Amino acid sequence: MKSFGLLTLLMLVGCALLQLIMPWWSLVLVCLGLAAWQRPSSGQAFAAGLLGAGLSWWLPALWLTTHGAARLAGRLATLLPLGGNAWLLLALSGVVAGLVGGLAAVSGTWLRQAASPTAAHSTAPQR
Template identity: 50%
Template sequence: MRLFLVILLVAAGAQLLLPWWSITPVAFLAGATLGRPGGRVFLAGFAGIGLGWLLLASWQQVQGAGRLSHRVAQLLPLGGQGWLLVLVTALIGGLVGGLAALAGYWLRQAARPLAAPAPR
């Protein structure tokens, strides 16, 4: 839960000043420092970034009356459905965040020194 909140809040703050891909180093570093075993690292990254993008895209969809998302959805094979574009956006962001957090956790595991073998 702590990893999820850190990724959600820090990535949302970073995107105010930095490009969209700033979510990747945020999730990577959070996964490397706060990650726990058991597959929860991917889920925390996926939910943290996915929820952040879902909220932002939904807000923009409502504020703009869906005009921009409708036009973009017409360019993609989404049939002009703006809300489907919002869901696809959240899914893509979630996958990027989840994989970045998992990569950070795996790097920490790979860099951890191996335990010395027990003497016989």
């Protein structure tokens, strides 16, 4: 469980910092790379990516919404079929970022498994 918490924290910090200078999709690179490096199980990788990437979007959006950007979020929510609900837009953006990060982390785990298969994961019958 210690490695799951560390992986989640690394993804949260890495996604938040890299998105300051790169586009939004840079969270894919962070989650994929960290999951390939740490070698978690697929479930742990998805959960860490979901939490790390989702919180890297949700926490700044929550802070901005509570500190004066609620009008902008409300206007943006009227463009989308959200009925002008800024809080629903906030939740939806965190979920989308979390799903992207989770799927990227699972891809990193699977990429690492494909690159270095072990005898334990072999499907060939043994004689």
